[in-house]
Amino acid sequence: MELLQSKALPGKGSFSHGIHPPDNKSLSRDAAIEVVPTPKRVVLPLLQNIGVPSKPIVQPKQQVVAGETIGVGEAFISTNLHSPITGVVEKIGVCTLPNGRHLPAVYIKAEGEQLSGQALYEDVLGGHWPKDCPIIYHPSTISKAIHEAGIVGLGGAAFPTHVKVRPDDTKMIDTLMINGCECEPYLTNDYRVMLEAPGAIIAGALHGARTVSAREIIIGIEDNKPAAIDRLKKEAEGTVIKIAVLKTKYPQGSEKQLIKAVLGLEVPLGGLPSDVGVAMSNVGTMAAIARGVIREKPLTHRVITVTGRGVRNPKNLLVPIGLSMQDAIDYCGGLTKDAARIIAGGPMMGFAFSNLSMPVTKGTSGITILTHDDVRKEKETSCVRCGRCVDVCPMQLVPTKLAMASRHGNLSLAHQYNIMACFECGCCTYVCPAHIKLVQLIRMGKAMVVASRK
């Protein structure tokens, strides 16, 4: 174990530009993870990764037990899907996700005895996580277990983990970087996992590193989470894992910015972390890997934060995938009178939705409920070309140019200014004094560019 302070890092623990929004994490930071009672029904969309939908292998009225595979990912970028509860398949219907996609989904009604409460907590996060076992697994065994368990990146992008964490002769991986930044305001789910299940994270990291043959394992955590740094430091004692303390800044948890802050390397434009020898995954994903490999249990539950001033009792919850947003919010005391916006994820990059029957998916890191006071509702005025968006863009783009090019459908100008490099972190819109929805315009422009390539 080695603790690397930001100054000692090649990337000085930070990246250029970015913003410092109020983090509002104190609403839920100190709330220990609670296990939500088994719901009456779960809805499991067949597409819960960034690639191809899983193929359902269950029929209506079929009995399933908790952990049983109900969908298989046959394509390369696809994942398996499992039932988090014991029950009966009601139907294979359609559901809508906060991002607006309508997807086929398996509806399962709970029936019979369920693993719940403390026993479920122990099964997912608790208990002993051996650190010495990676040596007994072959890299391909670990990779296969990750594939079987249907694990995707739990940070939000839901990229299938077995694609990232696998032995690959064509790409040399030096470093497995584990993302514990949680730079998105409000959310504290990763923080709680770091505090309550550091053993699972460390064990998962050791397995992951063995799979990709990484020489180095570095966990990056922002310096506003000293307790998490402490817990992981203790747990990583006697291992090769290094912990990098980073400066608190949004979007530190973006993979390219994190690699820059820790290693001082820039992922080439349009490239992937593997182009600079890095595999990156978040802390929650590591815990899921540990559970998948050591306990041979699939990804059926995850930790989410239900927070914001629009919910009565902000909490961190261990929930089954497929739980309805309504159930999660009800468990936290319901909405307050002035709740104005419900967001899947955090306020910077999350999706607002209004239909509470939508399910929690593998990629849902939390539900943020803002009040009328929190939500920005100023009217858009003209761009005064102040350049603040340029000053904060972590990709060093010129957001106002990109947005105006998108608005006017000028794709060649947008392309000249590297529109596809934008990862929609929202810094530009956050600071814009004219309240222009820069990110939304750029998103539109990106969609037009993608469409024009087809």
Place this chain on the structure above:
Amino acid sequence: MANMMNAKVDLTETNPGEGAAQALHVSPSPHIGSTSNSTRRMMIDVLIALTPAVAMAIYMFRAYALVHLGLCVATCLAAEYLFVRMRGKSISLNDFSAAVTGVILALSMPATAPWYASVIASAVAIGLGKIIFGGLGMNIFNPAMVGRAFVMISFAGAMGAAAYESGSGWVDAISQATPMNAFKQAGTLTPIGDMFLGLTNGSLGETSALACLLGGLYLCYRRTASWEIPAGMIATVLVIAGVVDLVGGHGGRLILHHLFGGALLFGAFFIATDPVSSPLTPRGKAIFGIGIGALVMLLRFLSGYPEGVMFAVLLMNAVTPLINRWTIPRTFGEY
């Protein structure tokens, strides 16, 4: 479906009289924004920053200052109202940008300028300088400087360097030549202390270097003005004046003369920093500032105009789109 019903019931209970549709809004991310930041706030910042210069103008030029300030602000607001209505757009007086243009324009007028010069300059500033391009954010040139250049050329006699002096005025300051003109015509250097405090003749707001510095530093602190522009401009003036000073053997006095005189600091902090007509990127802003500084010195030494800030700013405004094209930042990961 049951869950959806619950959502509705919940919301109607907590928001009597309001349907669920009114209570929950969806909108693209990000859902939060910086609260200390708006175009209006930026304009108010400029007005706050201009207070020392306004106070100094009133102290030095008394009723002359009040008349020009009143005329310019009133005409700018009226012109904005009129021209925006003519374009059929919603009235934008409450963003304070027209008021800022008015104050800056008034502070750049000579005390002795006739009243109609202020009125015409203001109408031209808003009409030809701004609205004709499409209003706030669309103009290529600094509106106040467009208005001032218009009347300076139209009424050369009443607005030129010599017009600043008036023996018949009842304010002491206007009986002397401006420091820049005294140097240009007779080679006399005004005491630096007077120029720093502003106890000299000149355009209404330019005389006090101290007042401009106070307001300017506030603007830079608030990040309403980008520090790169005044820094580039002042540094360039210092370097060029330094060389000339050394060659002429002025012992450093010429440097301060150029720094504190001829609206240099007023221009550096309040005119050149107009975001609309200056470049977008930090590098572009520095180039812009350096360009203005160099042009100011060129005009001061080689042209008939003793101060040069106005034309320097207008000329650099014209190349701003070009600077923007030259200074597209290197995207993260672009090699």
